[in-house]
Amino acid sequence: MNEKPVMTEKYLGLYKDNIDKISGRSSPFINTFRADAFDKFSKLGIPSKKNEGYKYTNLSTFFDHDYESYFMPVQADFLKAEKFRCEVTDLDAHGIVLLNGFYPTLKEKLVQLPSGIWIGSLNEAAIRFPEIFEKHFGKYAKSETDGLIHLNTAMASDGVFVYVPEGVTLTRPVQVVNLVQSDYDMFNQHRNLIIAEKNSNFSIIICDHTLSPQKFLTNAVTEVFVGENAHFDIIRVQNEHNNACKITNTFIHQERNSVTSSNNITLHGGLIRNSTYHILAGEGAESYSYGLFLADKWQHVDNFVNVDHVVPNCTSNQLFKGVLDDMSTGAFNGRILVRPGAQGTLAYQKNNNIILTDDAKMDTKPQLEIFADDVKCSHGATIGQIDEDALFYIQSRGINKREARLMLMFGFAHEVIQNIKIEPLRDRMDNLVMQRLKGELSRCASCMVKCG
Amino acid sequence: MEKDQDKIISDVTTTEYKYGFYSDIEMDRIPKGLSEEVVRLISAKKNEPEWLLEFRLKSYHHWLTMKMPTWPNLKIAPINYQDIIFYAAPKERKNTGNIDDIDPELKKTFDKLGIPLQEQKHLAGVAVDAVIDSVSIKTTFKETLAEMGIIFCSFSDAVKEYPDLVKRYMGSVVPYTDNFFATLNSAVFSDGSFCYIPKGVRCPMELSTYFRINSANTGQFERTLLIADEEAYVSYLEGCTAPSRDENQLHAAIVEIVAEKNAEVKYSTVQNWYPGDKDGKGGVYNFVTKRGMCKGENSKISWTQIETGSAITWKYPSCILRGDNSTGEFYSVAVTNNHQQADTGTKMIHIGKNTKSTIVSKGISAGRGQNSYRGLVKVLKNATNARNYSQCDSLLLGDKCGAHTFPYLEVDNSTAIVEHEATTSKIGEDQIFYCNQRGISTEDAIGLIVNGYAREVINKLPMEFAVEAQKLLQISLEGSVG
Numbered sequence: 001m002n003e004k005p006v007m008t009e010k011y012l013g014l015y016k017d018n019i020d021k022i023s024g025r026s027s028p029f030i031n032t033f034r035a036d037a038f039d040k041f042s043k044l045g046i047p048s049k050k051n052e053g054y055k056y057t058n059l060s061t062f063f064d065h066d067y068e069s070y071f072m073p074v075q076a077d078f079l080k081a082e083k084f085r086c087e088v089t090d091l092d093a094h095g096i097v098l099l100n101g102f103y104p105t106l107k108e109k110l111v112q113l114p115s116g117i118w119i120g121s122l123n124e125a126a127i128r129f130p131e132i133f134e135k136h137f138g139k140y141a142k143s144e145t146d147g148l149i150h151l152n153t154a155m156a157s158d159g160v161f162v163y164v165p166e167g168v169t170l171t172r173p174v175q176v177v178n179l180v181q182s183d184y185d186m187f188n189q190h191r192n193l194i195i196a197e198k199n200s201n202f203s204i205i206i207c208d209h210t211l212s213p214q215k216f217l218t219n220a221v222t223e224v225f226v227g228e229n230a231h232f233d234i235i236r237v238q239n240e241h242n243n244a245c246k247i248t249n250t251f252i253h254q255e256r257n258s259v260t261s262s263n264n265i266t267l268h269g270g271l272i273r274n275s276t277y278h279i280l281a282g283e284g285a286e287s288y289s290y291g292l293f294l295a296d297k298w299q300h301v302d303n304f305v306n307v308d309h310v311v312p313n314c315t316s317n318q319l320f321k322g323v324l325d326d327m328s329t330g331a332f333n334g335r336i337l338v339r340p341g342a343q344g345t346l347a348y349q350k351n352n353n354i355i356l357t358d359d360a361k362m363d364t365k366p367q368l369e370i371f372a373d374d375v376k377c378s379h380g381a382t383i384g385q386i387d388e389d390a391l392f393y394i395q396s397r398g399i400n401k402r403e404a405r406l407m408l409m410f411g412f413a414h415e416v417i418q419n420i421k422i423e424p425l426r427d428r429m430d431n432l433v434m435q436r437l438k439g440e441l442s443r444c445a446s447c448m449v450k451c452g
Numbered sequence: 453m454e455k456d457q458d459k460i461i462s463d464v465t466t467t468e469y470k471y472g473f474y475s476d477i478e479m480d481r482i483p484k485g486l487s488e489e490v491v492r493l494i495s496a497k498k499n500e501p502e503w504l505l506e507f508r509l510k511s512y513h514h515w516l517t518m519k520m521p522t523w524p525n526l527k528i529a530p531i532n533y534q535d536i537i538f539y540a541a542p543k544e545r546k547n548t549g550n551i552d553d554i555d556p557e558l559k560k561t562f563d564k565l566g567i568p569l570q571e572q573k574h575l576a577g578v579a580v581d582a583v584i585d586s587v588s589i590k591t592t593f594k595e596t597l598a599e600m601g602i603i604f605c606s607f608s609d610a611v612k613e614y615p616d617l618v619k620r621y622m623g624s625v626v627p628y629t630d631n632f633f634a635t636l637n638s639a640v641f642s643d644g645s646f647c648y649i650p651k652g653v654r655c656p657m658e659l660s661t662y663f664r665i666n667s668a669n670t671g672q673f674e675r676t677l678l679i680a681d682e683e684a685y686v687s688y689l690e691g692c693t694a695p696s697r698d699e700n701q702l703h704a705a706i707v708e709i710v711a712e713k714n715a716e717v718k719y720s721t722v723q724n725w726y727p728g729d730k731d732g733k734g735g736v737y738n739f740v741t742k743r744g745m746c747k748g749e750n751s752k753i754s755w756t757q758i759e760t761g762s763a764i765t766w767k768y769p770s771c772i773l774r775g776d777n778s779t780g781e782f783y784s785v786a787v788t789n790n791h792q793q794a795d796t797g798t799k800m801i802h803i804g805k806n807t808k809s810t811i812v813s814k815g816i817s818a819g820r821g822q823n824s825y826r827g828l829v830k831v832l833k834n835a836t837n838a839r840n841y842s843q844c845d846s847l848l849l850g851d852k853c854g855a856h857t858f859p860y861l862e863v864d865n866s867t868a869i870v871e872h873e874a875t876t877s878k879i880g881e882d883q884i885f886y887c888n889q890r891g892i893s894t895e896d897a898i899g900l901i902v903n904g905y906a907r908e909v910i911n912k913l914p915m916e917f918a919v920e921a922q923k924l925l926q927i928s929l930e931g932s933v934g
Contacts, residue, residue, distance in 0.1 A: 366857070366872065
């Protein structure tokens with residue numbers, strides 16, 4: 001990785017040309033991370049296929065393209081964002097809209113909800129709550145191999161900040177809608193920080209949408225701190241057009257007896273890469289990681305999961321599923337790491353994939369790395385088709401083949417969806433998946449772009 | 453029970469490597485180091501034809517451009533290739549092939565190892581090719597086999613007597629550019645076994661090669677080529693030991709198998725190189741490239757390995773399933789104790805239609821041993837109805853050891869069914885308690901459980917080896933529950 005490809009040079013140049021502009025607008029504390037992150041990025045570069053974590057994902061189709069970078073939010077854009085309304089009308093949530101990676105409000109940049117929760121702009125939070133902010137920001141998003149995380153730290157300047165104080169239970173989820181919209185091909189980055197203090201309980205929904213047909217590249221990093229006994233769920237719904245590339249890196253740090261779940265539902269998107277890092281740093285912590293993707297045309301979806309059992313007596317569970325149609329490609333990379341001394345670990349992982357056509361391709365790489373002996377760890381991975389016997393069984397009960405196939409595929413996908421605890425969202429997802437499987441979802445939901 | 457376990461663990465860690473003796477044999481060694489001259493010298497010593505020398509030189513020059521790979525999950529001390537003797541052979545007496553002409557010291561060595569150089573009655577079912585350091589000493593039952601048209605001889609003899617066959621197949625499965633150690637082997641390989649089973653012949657006895665490293669500072673680089681022509685069947689065994697020494701010795705071998713239409717090859721290994729002492733000092737580096745090609749329709753290659761020795765094992769016996777309906781199998785038990793490390797697994801490349809592969813890998817880690825399974829199942833676009841099933845289990849004995857699984861599944865065909873599952877756990881206290889309760893001592897209980905655990909693989913071994921393998925497991929692990 002010594003010779004730096006042209007691709008990396010481009011982003012290095014981007015940093016050098018714009019760092020003053022970016023720093024000028026960001027809080028001083030966020031700026032203290034930039035130089036070091038830039039150093040690391042220039043060493044690691046944009047991950048190539050030689051990088052073990054990106055073995056099956058070719059980023060060059062999206063990274064090797066000339067984008068305008070979005071560094072400065074414009075007021076006119078904010079007005080557009082204000083107009084956006086989520087289609088899931090019965091979903092009762094605290095909504096936030098993020099436009100091109102910025103928190104675009106003309107009013108207050110950081111608001112307090114009645115229960116004492118703070119939601120708002122990351123940059124604003126760094127200035128208003130330095131103590132809390134400095135305790136967590138940049139502490140969990142670490143990587144020795146993935147340059148994109150450092151690229152984000154070096155250049156991202158805004159995103160969502162959520163702070164849930166001790167003991168607060170939020171019955172309404174927080175919904176973050178990430179919109180990308182522009183008149184030109186655009187590269188943008190954002191950074192989120194979510195802090196759930198001791199004994200708190202809440203969920204966050206992150207929806208990714210594209211509002212215009214241009215080529216987009218988004219590189220996001222989310223850091224989550226989950227305190228003792230806290231419960232936290234993150235649900236990500238990705239519904240972007242085929243010309244959009246979305247890279248998300250989520251780091252969930254868990255303290256003692258906390259329970260978290262992460263759920264990535266990918267319905268549409270040109271190139272999607274979801275990296276989820278679960279760090280089980282307190283005894284008795286439980287983490288659940290789910291993922292589902294439905295890919296067709298030339299789409300590529302890559303789910304990367306890393307569960308790190310640092311301390312004894314933690315439980316983790318992963319379930320990832322994929323359906324591949326047309327010429328789509330998919331990748332799964334799941335790793336369970338049990339560190340020395342992490343006795344009493346229970347870790348499970350399951351990855352099932354269905355390939356529908358001969359042109360689709362699936363690569364999966366489940367891994368176990370275990371350095372303690374009193375553990376129960378297992379993983380299973382399959383790549384195959386719909387069970388012919390099951391198909392026959394349903395047909396023999398008078399249901400036609402097309403319908404039977406749909407039922408089986410829906411059941412396959414539902415195993416992931418059923419883990420969404422928010423009912424209206426779960427129903428909506430079931431609905432969307434059904435439409436998607438029927439091929440009726442040719443237009444992304446709540447998207448104004450027709451993507452062929 | 454706690455006390456019992458401690459005692460058993462200490463028993464296990466102090467079990468001596470019983471093949472660690474050294475025989476004082478008059479040896480013919482070339483100077484240390486590797487250079488073009490050394491490659492030429494090895495070739496000259498063996499009176500090789502020009503084409504083989506060219507092959508060696510081509511490999512050597514390619515090797516110079518390569519770097520040792522760093523991707524495996526292993527800690528390897530740097531290897532100084534200029535500090536290794538690349539060729540060492542027992543001084544030749546008269547080469548008549550007669551048993552009486554073999555150095556009595558040599559004969560004694562093999563007797564001590566339990567390998568009969570004489571065609572003894574009670575082991576009449578096995579034909580042995582004995583290789584010490586760089587050369588093959590004796591091949592038994594050569595004549596009996598020749599009657600059926602089976603060629604079983606040392607690689608050097610094959611080069612002289614059957615150059616056409618060697619030329620045709622050598623490097624066809626593992627090309628000289630394949631990987632760092634395969635290329636090194638292609639440049640300096642000394643001897644090995646060659647076997648050809650003609651059309652329609654079912655080999656009546658087990659063929660076997662026994663490898664012994666004896667000299668100090670030498671590397672062992674042998675090459676085995678196994679060809680099963682149409683409708684042929686052969687079962688082949690391989691065993692190996694080395695003296696206990698403080699320095700690490702390098703063993704970089706190549707095994708190539710070609711199975712033509714309807715042929716079946718069964719290749720079994722019981723690997724018991726010197727594993728180093730309990731502090732991880734010394735031991736053999738076992739870096740081997742093994743690959744089989746199912747060339748014709750309905751052909752089958754089956755690998756079975758019991759890996760108990762070596763300080764570091766790094767090998768992936770693989771199958772290229774090119775013929776339609778061909779089958780590849782891989783059964784492995786890998787044991788790491790003390791400071792041993794193993795990074796082993798297989799590659800199954802499905803190219804032909806209706807190809808099937810099965811992988812069963814059982815890792816056992818004890819002491820500070822690190823055991824990794826690394827495997828690839830690749831289904832190419834045209835491999836319609838390909839089927840794979842993989843199962844990788846790891847058993848952990850002791851809290852300092854590690855077990856890792858790195859499977860790669862790459863599927864490019866919608867009719868393929870690929871399944872992989874892996875589990876990692878230790879021997880359950882309740883399992884041991886259950887045995888104790890029925891009057892079985894903790895030690896026996898663990899032996900029972902480990903043997904049951906490895907049984908699926910051991911059952912695949914030919915009878916003669918299964919017994920040895922079972923004993924080996926017992927020695928290496930009996931009772932070391934953590």
